[in-house]
Amino acid sequence: MPSTPPKNRALCTTTSPNRQLARNKVTKAELLDIALSGLRSHEIKKAHELPPNIQSAIDFFGDASSASTRSAPNGTKSEFERQFPRKTLSEISGSASTGRTSLALKALARATSNNEWAAWVEISDAFDPRSAAANGIDLNQILWTRAPDCKRALIAAEYLLDADNLRSIFIDLVSQASRSKHRKNDLAIMNNPSIWSRLRIRTTQSNSAVIILSEGRIVGSFADFVFHLTDSQPIFEEDPVSFIGLRGKISHYRHKLHPGQPNLSWESRNGKTKTYID
Amino acid sequence: MRIACLLIPQLPLAATVRNHPGLERKEFVVISSNSFQEEIIAISPRAYNLGVRSSHTLEQALFLYPSLLVHKAYEEELRSAKRTLLDVALGFSPHSELTPPSSNYFASEASVFMDVSNCQNFFKNEICLANAIREKSQELRVPSFVTIAGSRSSSLILARELAQTQSSTTRVINPGHDANALKYIPFELADLNHELADRLTLFGFQVFNDLRKVSKSLALRRLGKSSQALIDLSHGSTKEVKPAISKDSYFEESQDLYLPTNLLETIELYLINILNRLIKRLTSRRLVFGDINTEFSLDSKDICTRQIRVSREIISPDVLSRLILLSLETEPINDLVSSIKITTNGRSVRNFQTDLFRTSAPAPQILTTTIHKLKSLCGPENVGSPSLIDTHRTDLYDLQAFGDRSNILPPESYTLPAVRALRPPLPAQVNYSGGSPTQIRSALANGRILRCAGPWRITGTWWSQKEKFAFDYFDAWTEDSCVFRLRINFYTKSWEIDAIYD
Numbered sequence: 148m149p150s151t152p153p154k155n156r157a158l159c160t161t162t163s164p165n166r167q168l169a170r171n172k173v174t175k176a177e178l179l180d181i182a183l184s185g186l187r188s189h190e191i192k193k194a195h196e197l198p199p200n201i202q203s204a205i206d207f208f209g210d211a212s213s214a215s216t217r218s219a220p221n222g223t224k225s226e227f228e229r230q231f232p233r234k235t236l237s238e239i240s241g242s243a244s245t246g247r248t249s250l251a252l253k254a255l256a257r258a259t260s261n262n263e264w265a266a267w268v269e270i271s272d273a274f275d276p277r278s279a280a281a282n283g284i285d286l287n288q289i290l291w292t293r294a295p296d297c298k299r300a301l302i303a304a305e306y307l308l309d310a311d312n313l314r315s316i317f318i319d320l321v322s323q324a325s326r327s328k329h330r331k332n333d334l335a336i337m338n339n340p341s342i343w344s345r346l347r348i349r350t351t352q353s354n355s356a357v358i359i360l361s362e363g364r365i366v367g368s369f370a371d372f373v374f375h376l377t378d379s380q381p382i383f384e385e386d387p388v389s390f391i392g393l394r395g396k397i398s399h400y401r402h403k404l405h406p407g408q409p410n411l412s413w414e415s416r417n418g419k420t421k422t423y424i425d
Numbered sequence: 426m427r428i429a430c431l432l433i434p435q436l437p438l439a440a441t442v443r444n445h446p447g448l449e450r451k452e453f454v455v456i457s458s459n460s461f462q463e464e465i466i467a468i469s470p471r472a473y474n475l476g477v478r479s480s481h482t483l484e485q486a487l488f489l490y491p492s493l494l495v496h497k498a499y500e501e502e503l504r505s506a507k508r509t510l511l512d513v514a515l516g517f518s519p520h521s522e523l524t525p526p527s528s529n530y531f532a533s534e535a536s537v538f539m540d541v542s543n544c545q546n547f548f549k550n551e552i553c554l555a556n557a558i559r560e561k562s563q564e565l566r567v568p569s570f571v572t573i574a575g576s577r578s579s580s581l582i583l584a585r586e587l588a589q590t591q592s593s594t595t596r597v598i599n600p601g602h603d604a605n606a607l608k609y610i611p612f613e614l615a616d617l618n619h620e621l622a623d624r625l626t627l628f629g630f631q632v633f634n635d636l637r638k639v640s641k642s643l644a645l646r647r648l649g650k651s652s653q654a655l656i657d658l659s660h661g662s663t664k665e666v667k668p669a670i671s672k673d674s675y676f677e678e679s680q681d682l683y684l685p686t687n688l689l690e691t692i693e694l695y696l697i698n699i700l701n702r703l704i705k706r707l708t709s710r711r712l713v714f715g716d717i718n719t720e721f722s723l724d725s726k727d728i729c730t731r732q733i734r735v736s737r738e739i740i741s742p743d744v745l746s747r748l749i750l751l752s753l754e755t756e757p758i759n760d761l762v763s764s765i766k767i768t769t770n771g772r773s774v775r776n777f778q779t780d781l782f783r784t785s786a787p788a789p790q791i792l793t794t795t796i797h798k799l800k801s802l803c804g805p806e807n808v809g810s811p812s813l814i815d816t817h818r819t820d821l822y823d824l825q826a827f828g829d830r831s832n833i834l835p836p837e838s839y840t841l842p843a844v845r846a847l848r849p850p851l852p853a854q855v856n857y858s859g860g861s862p863t864q865i866r867s868a869l870a871n872g873r874i875l876r877c878a879g880p881w882r883i884t885g886t887w888w889s890q891k892e893k894f895a896f897d898y899f900d901a902w903t904e905d906s907c908v909f910r911l912r913i914n915f916y917t918k919s920w921e922i923d924a925i926y927d
Contacts, residue, residue, distance in 0.1 A: 248927035249843040273845040276811035293807040310795040390900035
């Protein structure tokens with residue numbers, strides 16, 4: 148068992164080595180070596196040695212103060228572009244306090260860091276400008292729409308798709324407990340697959356990326372990318388007792404046309420976000 | 426000094442044709458009120474050829490020609506036409522001003538003086554300049570007679586003469602030849618007061634040349650001190666200050682609807698007509714729209730107003746009318762509309778230079794239309810750009826118009842995960858012991874509190890009864906895996922959950 152990992156190899160472990168890894172010349176034996184070396188959940192330090200699709204996810208959900216906040220040079224794709232390409236429908240889902248809003252705001256920060264305009268449509272009036280600004284979002288670049296219900300939120304999204312050239316459209320469909328009177332109608336719309344089918348078609352015809360925030364996976368197979376957040380836990384610091392962050396897991400699903408990615412663990416502590424491969 | 430005068434001899438006629446282009450080739454008269462006994466204030470050329478005169482009452486005119494069209498003059502229409510004439514002048518020279526209203530015979534005319542002393546640098550000669558001014562006035566649908574002379578009075582009198590004789594539409598008097606040009610012009614065109622006009626008649630002075638034949642002192646002795654300006658004019662020695670620089674950027678256009686309506690399609694047609702006129706006026710002065718205020722006069726004599734903000738790049742009447750209609754759809758009017766007035770303050774054109782490194786964004790027209798559609802769908806108070814307020818309260822924020830770039834406050838050094846705000850805060854029942862909450866019951870989280878941090882106290886604006894606040898905040902984690910921000914309001918003595926960490 149090697150005491151230090153060999154050079155030119157990703158410092159990561161994986162529970163299910165897939166074809167993508169094999170294609171990148173990481174053999175099963177090597178993966179086993181790494182797994183046995185006790186490096187499970189080790190922070191990625193040499194991320195540039197990873198296969199490109201894994202690299203992008205780790206970069207993207209990693210610390211915003213690192214290289215990821217750089218705007219893309221001309222002619223190259225930004226990190227936001229790689230993670231949420233134009234003409235795609237994505238979903239970030241999870242129950243309360245799993246970190247879905249943190250991840251969505253991180254994505255929004257990446258979108259606005261390139262001087263691109265983004266739209267945030269929501270049904271619960273839950274967007275917190277103070278928290279958004281602290282997450283590095285340029286509020287001047289955000290078109291915020293508070294729709295009274297799910298139906299009007301989706302119509303608003305369609306108007307925004309018509310506007311064209313609006314880089315990203317976030318639709319927050321997480322319903323708050325205080326909105327119980329609309330909840331029944333909202334659920335009826337969310338459970339109607341034809342709506343997501345139409346939204347996906349409309350998205351592919353537009354020049355924008357649509358990202359949906361939800362409590363459960365509502366878009367289903369119509370989503371090109373799904374980030375499902377689970378197993379969350381708060382991080383408390385002792386003496387004095389203070390809440391400093393959240394940690395959880397991201398299950399990453401992709402449409403059959405796109406290559407898969409491994410699942411990630413995620414931790415946000417004192418405003419810094421780290422991502423690991425399970 | 427070189428002064429150009431733009432003259433509209435019959436302002437009510439020009440204003441009517443400007444607002445209702447279909448009347449241009451029709452027999453019509455303009456009246457000032459709805460009374461049959463009212464005198465006619467303007468007659469179209471075709472009606473004049475049929476024998477209708479300004480001394481007739483409406484009843485007499487209709488007796489002469491029963492199918493005569495009658496239009497009532499509106500103050501707003503006249504004002505808009507007058508200001509359009511000023512816009513024509515301001516498109517050439519900033520030293521332009523409207524003349525005060527004339528009396529008696531010239532009461533229905535409108536004129537503008539403009540200083541054209543330095544305009545020769547931009548035109549081949551003053552004749553070309555006069556023709557350009559005339560063309561611009563026709564383009565803005567206020568065709569006027571243009572004269573250029575050495576003083577205001579001579580240019581105005583010569584313009585009146587042109588309007589009477591209809592020999593030409595422009596006339597340029599060479600510098601120093603004003604007196605010669607006025608030589609055979611009768612004093613009636615100078616719009617003199619009755620007393621001076623009587624004295625001139627008494628001493629047999631009929632045209633300007635008669636005054637030139639006698640010495641200045643003798644003429645002044647005979648005619649009195651009030652004749653000084655007239656004597657100077659006839660001798661070509663007038664001294665005047667040039668018109669002041671006009672910084673007026675207020676634009677107003679209105680239209681009365683013959684038949685009051687509440688059909689949006691009909692209103693749209695009128696809106697496009699008004700906006701077309703406004704756009705022509707603004708572009709003639711190289712300005713663009715500011716905030717657009719639209720006033721709808723209703724049949725019930727009420728006035729309904731709508732305000733829209735538009736990007737500087739939008740100068741399409743179709744887009745603008747659509748935006749106004751969207752504002753009407755958002756808050757419908759439940760009465761018939763009898764007239765529409767649109768006002769705006771012109772803004773300078775943005776000096777915007779695009780470059781290869783700027784990221785692409787929606788076209789301003791499309792973006793503005795989208796924002797107005799969203800406002801129509803979700804309410805105007807629910808669409809915009811979020812902005813921070815300089816306060817310690819965590820739940821206060823502001824909503825600005827998108828594109829204003831008004832967020833100048835630096836973000837706080839905030840190191841916690843993102844929060845989802847609960848507006849209004851969710852009431853909760855809390856068991857409190859040992860300095861921290863131990864159990865909670867609410868619509869969001871229930872059960873034992875596993876970990877809790879706090880309290881973090883925030884108080885402020887104690888001097889204001891309405892705005893004072895005092896909270897103790899706790900970050901709590903319950904056994905149902907919810908992490909939230911709990912607070913106790915010291916003024917209402919109640920527990921609330923105001924945000925979820927997510």
